[in-house]
Amino acid sequence: MKRSAVLLETLMILATVGQSSWAALSTSSCKEMGSSTYRPHTVTVTEFGAVGDGVTLNTKAFQNAIFYLHSFADKGGAQLFVPAGKWLTGSFSLISHLTISLDKDAVIIGSMDSSDWPVIDPLPSYGRGRELPGGRHQSLIHGSNLTDVIITGGNGTINGQGSVWWDWFNNHILNYTRPHLIELIYSTGVVISNLTFINSPFWAIHPVYCSQVLIQNVTILAPPDSPNTDGIDPDSSSNVCIEDCYISTGDDLIVIKSGWDEYGISYAHPSSNISIRRIVGEAKSGAGIAFGSEMSGGISDVEAEDISLFNSLYGIRIKTSPGRGGYVQYIHISNVVLNNVNIAIGITGQYGEHPDENFDPNALPIIKMITLEDIKGTNIKHAGTLEGIQGDNFSSICLFNVHLNVTSSSPWQCSYIQGSSNLVSPESCEPLRNPYQTSVCYTANHVRTQNLVQAA
Structure with missing residues (x-):
């Protein structure tokens, strides 16, 4: 699909999702960040010998340019400009x-040589x-222990050429875990905006152990059969904003x-x-918004709204299993089309493998205070598959104003869960037929109060 067609489809779908505009910035507790920070020093990658012919390997040019710019870090920072062209490169930091x-x-192209x-x-x-x-391949664009990093442009492209990695993975000939397009570790003040990411070898954007992260106005594309090509994976990170994105991956x-x-x-x-906020996309092999299955450090205080998903396996999904420990709690998802x-809503308590034999099978996850409201769906096969863990009921699962046009004669499958619902069609499963109560549900008022506390 041509980029113009993707953007046109995105804008048309967003017009049906709430009253939020495509360009509007969030007014939530996220810190104000943007890609317009002035840098007094600028160089172009061609000044360091880069050749944009799609054939010449430019890893050293990127590395040397960034090494040179390091001297300006305490002088207001610096900018590396990548002009029009096809810039083949390996990983750089x-x-x-x-x-x-x-x-x-401009197209930054990942090398097909591992x-x-x-x-x-x-x-x-x-x-x-x-x-x-063992280890793992470093991401194409990588960074660790950084402050104030912006990756942006006029909707230029970063192409991971992932097909070779997908073949290696499917044929079981890899020695190490596949790389991401962008991975930033232990970093603060990160902005990724106004770019298109295509054909990532593995997860596309992976901020891990980061804080104050804004990912905005990005398009992420990969074929629907490409293995594990997640779009954006915030991992053990806090104060993260993801806004105004179109994502279609495997x-x-x-x-x-x-x-x-x-x-x-x-x-x-x-x-x-x-x-x-304001996410449009399709996930034929996955979910639109997901949690886990690796969630052993805990996940809390997540707000998602104005989401439009089509042609997908799941809409919203929580994945965990015995041995994970941790928690997923205080989650509020609203205004979803x-x-x-x-499957519109999925909660799975028996999902995923373990890293080794040393996990504790008695480390049971806590799943509670999950609220989904103002959800509409057409051509939905199953409303929900909500399966907790025996002896570890998932609690305070709340549904409000959820209306799904379901084609299956068995819309809900539920086990080992507790919660409440109101204005739900088809009628929710019996464990959720308790009256919707603010005392047991994580409501919009809780979210607003939390935002005010964090802003104070």
């Missing part, structure tokens, strides 16, 4: 107080690579994580205070 800006006709993506240590909250024991569009089993429990770095979705 960023510095603090840096803006990378892509021209609208040796151009170095192998780095596993994340401490995972204990190993997510796909394979797995979950936006999924919040916080570590894996005993490693995530021990590292104890939760994801919290996350705002998701679904079309042609197999």
Whole structure:
């Protein structure tokens, strides 16, 4: 699909989602951030020998340019401009107080040689690579322990050329976990905006152990059969805003994580205070908004609204299992439009594998205070599959003003859950038929109060 067609479809769908405009910024507790920070020093990657012919490998040019700009970090920061062209490169690392800006006709292309993506240590909250024991390939654009980093442009493109990685993965010939397009670790003050990301080898954008992150006005595309090509995965991160994005990938569009089993429990770095607004997309092999399944460090205080999903396997989904520990709580999702979705709402208590044999099967997750309201759906096969864990009921699951046009004769499947509902059609399953009460449900008033506290 051409970019213009994607953007036109995005704008048309957004017109049906609430009254929020495409360009409006969130007024939530997210800190005011933007991509317009002035940098007094600017260089162009061609000044360091880069050639935009799509064939010449430019890794050294990017690395040398960023090394040069490091001297301006305490002088107001610097900008690296990537002009029109096709810029083939391997992985390179960023510095603090840096803006990378892509021209609208600039395409950064990831090398198809795995040796151009170095192998780095596993994340401490995972204990190993997510796909394979041991290390993992470094992301195309990488950074650690950074402050004030902006990756932006005039809707230029970052292309991971992921097809070769998908083939290696499907044929089981990889030695290490696949890389992301962008991964920033232990970083604060991050802005990723006004760019198109295509064909990521693995998850596209992965902020982990980060805070004050804004991801805005991005398009993320990958084929529906590409394996595990999540769009945006905030992981053990706090104060994150994701706004005004179009995402169509081979797995979950936006999924919040916080570590894996005993490693995530021990590292104890939760994801919290996350705002998701004005998202459009399709997830034929995944969910629009998901939580987990790696959530062992905990996930809390998440607000998602003005979401439009179509042609998807799931609408909203929570994934966990015995051994995860952790929690998913204080989640408020509202104003969602679904079309042609197999399962509108999914909660799964028996999902996913374990990193090794050392996990504690008695480490049961806490799933509570989850509210979904103002949800409309057409051509929905199942309204919900809500399955907790025996001996570990998921509680305070609340539905309000949920109206789904369901094609299945068995719209709801529920076990080991507790909660309430009101104005739900088809009528919710029996464990949720208690009256909707603010004392047991995480309501919009709770969200507003939380935002006021955080803003004070």
